[in-house]
Amino acid sequence: MILSNTSEYALRILSFMAKDPSRMYSAKYLIESLHISDKYLRRLMTDLSKKGFIKSIQGRDGGYIFDKSPAQISFADVIDAVEGIDKYTGCVLGFKQCSDENPCVLHNTWVAVREKFLSTVNQANLADLNFENIYKY
Amino acid sequence: MILSNTSEYALRILSFMAKDPSRMYSAKYLIESLHISDKYLRRLMTDLSKKGFIKSIQGRDGGYIFDKSPAQISFADVIDAVEGIDKYTGCVLGFKQCSDENPCVLHNTWVAVREKFLSTVNQANLADLNFENIYKY
DNA sequence: AATAAATACTACAATAAAGTAGTATATAAG
């Protein structure tokens, strides 16, 4: 996968929640629907709360609900919060000094891929998805 | 980085060698030029030999030389040999049943990114690079 | 044949990512 597992999970959870963005989702329901392990999902949800995407409601009948409008959350925001978008902005051959002015042998070719990736994850937001298919595992 | 470290190293080494594709390169020279650790580079070169990209010349004054024309080696070939291209062809949200016929919420958006990536790595080959800048560390 | 200088192989070590266990804390409901 291009993204890390954790980014993949974060996007999977948040895009699942975006289908009905004003309701509260319990950890249990998300775990059963999306087949992500209990403790791993809970830890990730705590992280996403701290980053301001969602808020958690503790105690009996608690769960998670969006704290920010899904329309305000781009995929790039989520990836950046979870694993850092910087991972995806560097030289494909790993040369630190590579730049537009000082390009590596593959720079111009690769920039096109990178721009496509970045523009897509920046423009795609959680409210603008095709909800005809919502997978549950 | 989108690619694994090992893919990055493999591409760095092979594109470096492609500047002068008929000469032999010793491990020592590649290590010094590209700052990849001794044993790691050697093991990777052995793998690349087994995959048919290069051949090794053992014994005194040995080294590595292309076994196949760089023009015949695409970036996708190298990535596939080193870490498997399948990692980059799946659903961005990790749903195994996601397909054109049964798309996940992000499928159509993501296909554009994936196609750009795949077409680029398939078309880019080791002979068709811009050698104005060859970095050495 | 001996030597020197190179690659090949096998096993191990270090690191980072992913996943798990157990306890603590919070809160709605009765």
Next chain:
DNA sequence: CTTATATACTACTTTATTGTAGTATTTATT
């Protein structure tokens, strides 16, 4: 105020990737 049920926290375990060490093998040179 007690209980049930939820999330939060801390530490540990597992797995995959990356990197290292040491020995064996190969071969040009003398």
